[in-house]
Amino acid sequence: MVKRDREELEDAGSNKRLRCDPRDRLSALSDELLLVLLSYLPVHDLTRCEQLSSRLRTLASDSQIWKSAYYDRFVRPRAARIPGIREANASNKSLLYSSKLSKWLEDGSLVKRGGVTNWKRQYKLRHNWSRGSCKRTETEIAKRPSIPPLLVRLHDGIVITADSSSGLRAWSTRGCESRLASMAWDMCTHSSAAPSALAIDSSSTATDDLRISVGFIDGSFGLYVLDRRKQSLKCQYLHASSTNGSISATAFAFPYLLTMTEAQLLSLYRFPVIDDEPSDQGNLDPPRLLSSLKSHTAWPPLSLAIRCSSTGVSTSIAYAMPVYTAGWSVGLQELRLTTEGTILESRLATPFSQGFRPLAAPENRTGPWSPNVSPQSADTASVRFTSPSAKPTSLSYTHPYLLTAYSDNTMTLYMVTSNARELFIGPGKPLCGHTSSVLGAHVGDRGKAVSVSAGGNDLRVWELEAGLSANPSRRRAVWAEASVMVRPENRTLDEQREFFSGQNAQHKMTSTFTAAAAHEDVMTSKGWLSFDEEQVVLLGEKSQGSQALVVYNFA
16 A cells, blocks of 8 residues: 655645534633733734623723733833934833833823723724824804904813904813803903913813913903813903003913013013912912013014923923025024022024024025034934925924924924023924925924814824934834824724724725714814814814814824
8 A cells, every 4th residue: 555645644634624622711711811811912812802702801901901002002112212222123121011100201190090091092092193093073163253363272171262252262172062161351351352362271280270361462461260160261360451562472381471472572470379379269469570571583473381390480482583595494492580580591592503604595405494404413314405495384392392384285393402501403304294285283292293284184193203213214214104194084883993903904094084074064274273182173164154173082
């Protein structure tokens, strides 16, 4: 009898039908052992296990498993970009998962909550941001455009609006979008003055009453407080009008208030703080003027900021600046003071060198002009030059990112270095991706930015921090795909599971918009937009003239 070859035996064995073991070996394991096994699964397999049984669904939703997955995907890559630490694709035991706050960077607030944090929800939220997946809703706030234009600010799911006709109003963007409170200007003896600047106390938390600062066209300003529990607005202080023109910009971090007037006068005020009485009760005493500076080169758009510490206060103003033979550039001024108001230091910085400037712009340039290229920059391909640039349409500054938008479909990112020795603005890096004029841009925490085009249909999320890699080749690759286009979708539950489990490698961005987005009336952007951890809010205007808050919810 001729023996069969080994290959034929292997082929015959592979064609045999495998017998299924009727015994359930997983159910016999304890919950502790199953948690250990599930911790080794990737996210898309973990979501599949939730559909097998109620027990596995409970175990696969364990907070510690998703906490570790959140760290590996969203925290460790950021830590790997810190100078002195090797790249994320290299093995580095010092960046393994840890519950220590020192390894969680700006996500340390989530770790402090302990068991209160829903880590699976946090993972899904950041996942949706990275894919541009969200739900879009609209809330009408005005039947017709106001003059001066309507002012909008966002803080912790609450939108504050101010205009001459409807007064000061507060809106909720979480859950059921509705108006929380409203107050007319005639209740504050401001019946003849229209609002020109609006700011929200940056030091307010989710449990505090929300303090609001409003500047008016007659040079006066007022402080208001939103009682979240009673859902009411109250005026706490009104400042007299001024001859320096209208308030063009303001920043607020109680007890400090920073204002910029139309006459380019920068003023810093400090309100008295009474330890025995809460600052949100009753009226406030008049503030004390700590410092006032006059500028001749600061032009809108402007971006004001206040940073408070136990030893003093630091204020900054980023502005557009006309430059001879070079069109428009940007400038930044920082002012450091003690808590008593003594000026310690005032510093200025621009992307231009302080020495020689050519009268003729260099030829064959393709980006914003920045002659002072840092000698430490080895990535010369990322630095571009242009002919004289136009005036920015929008400007946003959140240290260390200074972002400007232009009408030629581009944006420019400047990295700001601010320490005890120097204030320095690095060369501008062009950001491309929009197909029409960029009308508004906003920089938030963790190096994330959002921009919108003039038509309102091109909304993009930018990961600015991703371009800070120490490897030049990787930095160029990251900048090539630095943005994600936001596409609202209305998916079924099965499609959401498929999307969340990573089955769609190409992101499967469909055009099935929500009912609000599919409305026949076209919505155009008014330029203002802002965002927080869960949503992006922008101000839009329909063809009939009515204005609405467009909310993109990523949760």
